[in-house]
Amino acid sequence: MKYSTRIEKIKGREIIDSRGNPTVEAEVTLACGATGRAAVPSGASTGMFEAYELRDGDSARFGGKGVRKAVEHVNGVIAQELTGRNAANQMQIDRLLCGLDPSENKSKIGANAMLAVSLACAKAAAKACGLPLFRYLGGCHAHVLPVPMMNILNGGAHAGNNVDIQEFMIMPTGAPTFPEAVRWGCEIFHTLGKILKSRGLSTSVGDEGGYAPNLPDDEDAIKVILEAVEQAGFVPGDDVKIAIDAASSEWFSDGEYLLPKKQTRMTTDELCSYWKDLCARYPIISIEDPLAEDDWEGFQKITRSLGDKVQLVGDDLFVTNVKRLRKGIELGAGNAILVKVNQIGTLSETMAAIDMAHRAGMTSIISHRSGETEDSTIADLAVAVGAGQIKTGAPSRSDRVAKYNRLLRIADMIPSSGVYLGDGAFTNLRLGQTKGTLGE
Numbered sequence: 248m249k250y251s252t253r254i255e256k257i258k259g260r261e262i263i264d265s266r267g268n269p270t271v272e273a274e275v276t277l278a279c280g281a282t283g284r285a286a287v288p289s290g291a292s293t294g295m296f297e298a299y300e301l302r303d304g305d306s307a308r309f310g311g312k313g314v315r316k317a318v319e320h321v322n323g324v325i326a327q328e329l330t331g332r333n334a335a336n337q338m339q340i341d342r343l344l345c346g347l348d349p350s351e352n353k354s355k356i357g358a359n360a361m362l363a364v365s366l367a368c369a370k371a372a373a374k375a376c377g378l379p380l381f382r383y384l385g386g387c388h389a390h391v392l393p394v395p396m397m398n399i400l401n402g403g404a405h406a407g408n409n410v411d412i413q414e415f416m417i418m419p420t421g422a423p424t425f426p427e428a429v430r431w432g433c434e435i436f437h438t439l440g441k442i443l444k445s446r447g448l449s450t451s452v453g454d455e456g457g458y459a460p461n462l463p464d465d466e467d468a469i470k471v472i473l474e475a476v477e478q479a480g481f482v483p484g485d486d487v488k489i490a491i492d493a494a495s496s497e498w499f500s501d502g503e504y505l506l507p508k509k510q511t512r513m514t515t516d517e518l519c520s521y522w523k524d525l526c527a528r529y530p531i532i533s534i535e536d537p538l539a540e541d542d543w544e545g546f547q548k549i550t551r552s553l554g555d556k557v558q559l560v561g562d563d564l565f566v567t568n569v570k571r572l573r574k575g576i577e578l579g580a581g582n583a584i585l586v587k588v589n590q591i592g593t594l595s596e597t598m599a600a601i602d603m604a605h606r607a608g609m610t611s612i613i614s615h616r617s618g619e620t621e622d623s624t625i626a627d628l629a630v631a632v633g634a635g636q637i638k639t640g641a642p643s644r645s646d647r648v649a650k651y652n653r654l655l656r657i658a659d660m661i662p663s664s665g666v667y668l669g670d671g672a673f674t675n676l677r678l679g680q681t682k683g684t685l686g687e
């Protein structure tokens with residue numbers, strides 16, 4: 248084959264993630280000598296409809312050697328299938344990867360094995376073309392830097408404290424540029440640390456780098472964050488808004504919600520009222536997984552009642568999967584999608600989900616996982632697709648900081664210094680959307 252982007256070699260290896268758990272990394276070498284390397288993240292509050300990750304602890308299937316098995320698949324069956332193929336033909340690469348696994352959820356080969364190679368091919372091809380990844384994936388129009396959703400207070404499955412809501416995030420929507428947004432976020436994070444310390448509360452951090460204090464009530468997290476915003480010199484609701492990830496699939500069992508730490512029980516209707524009340528009292532712009540992954544009716548209800556004001560994000564609900572997203576669009580369940588590359592397992596399928604969401608008038612947020620590595624592909628992806636929002640934790644752990652720093656470098660590469668999708672843009676989020684069309 249004559250392509251200089253012809254795949255010469257694929258090498259998989261086991262590395263560790265930010266929780267010290269093993270994960271998969273792949274390195275792709277092309278005929279022209281360009282190489283691409285990608286590492287796969289891993290969730291803790293994983294949705295049950297996510298693509299299957301072969302991981303350790305997966306003893307039922309591979310004697311506790313899940314990640315090792317995924318690496319074997321990279322070096323074996325995947326390398327055999329893709330060697331000699333054109334890495335610049337991403338769709339073909341991803342189709343071939345999917346073709347190796349007849350299962351619905353990629354459980355034979357492992358979504359982690361596939362994703363490592365899928366992303367590494369894109370990175371190698373970008374290098375062969377002499378382009379930064381965001382430019383290779385997004386073309387000449389890629390120019391929008393995302394608003395950071397900085398998760399500065401952790402709870403739920405990401406922290407050992409008594410807070411049930413998984414993530415409390417600040418969005419510096421009033422910042423004029425991306426670097427300013429990061430600076431504001433860092434200053435608020437530091438101020439929050441000082442306030443917590445002055446009250447004798449813990450300043451140790453959770454999986455995504457946010458503080459993880461014990462608090463009398465989850466609502467107190469919002470109160471103390473707003474205090475930090477003000478003390479840092481910003482105006483809550485004006486300069487900085489609040490976003491929440493409830494991760495409420497973790498609470499759902501037998502038709503009701505049981506918040507495990509505070510032992511509070513709620514029905515779907517009560518939970519919807521709880522969110523409505525919180526949004527009326529605080530500058531909350533976004534709630535992720537306000538209802539559980541199969542509570543479609545609950546999602547419809549909350550979208551009808553809050554969807555014109557608040558971004559209602561499907562993470563476990565959509566799992567970056569066009570089939571589930573299509574259902575959500577048709578039902579009017581949610582008005583935004585959280586995008587996690589390892590929920591679906593290939594780059595093309597990820598981009599198809601983002602495209603479907605955007606054409607239906609939904610917003611998208613590119614997201615890390617709670618278990619991360621230094622790989623910063625999602626920063627490039629956010630700019631490439633013009634997502635406008637990125638969720639990548641607090642500025643206290645280098646696995647999260649890697650994404651912010653990559654975006655700061657990308658901001659420097661965009662001659663206009665990047666259009667920052669700040670507050671004005673939020674009025675264009677089409678939050679009024681309650682029932683969409685696929686735009687096809």
Ligand SMILES: C=C(OP(=O)(O)O)C(=O)O
Nearest residue numbers: 290291292293615616617
């Ligand atoms: C990032 C998240 O957590 P995890 O990676 O644990 O699913 C999330 O729920 O949005």
Ligand SMILES: [Mg+2]
Nearest residue numbers: 492494535562
């Ligand atoms: Mg989530």
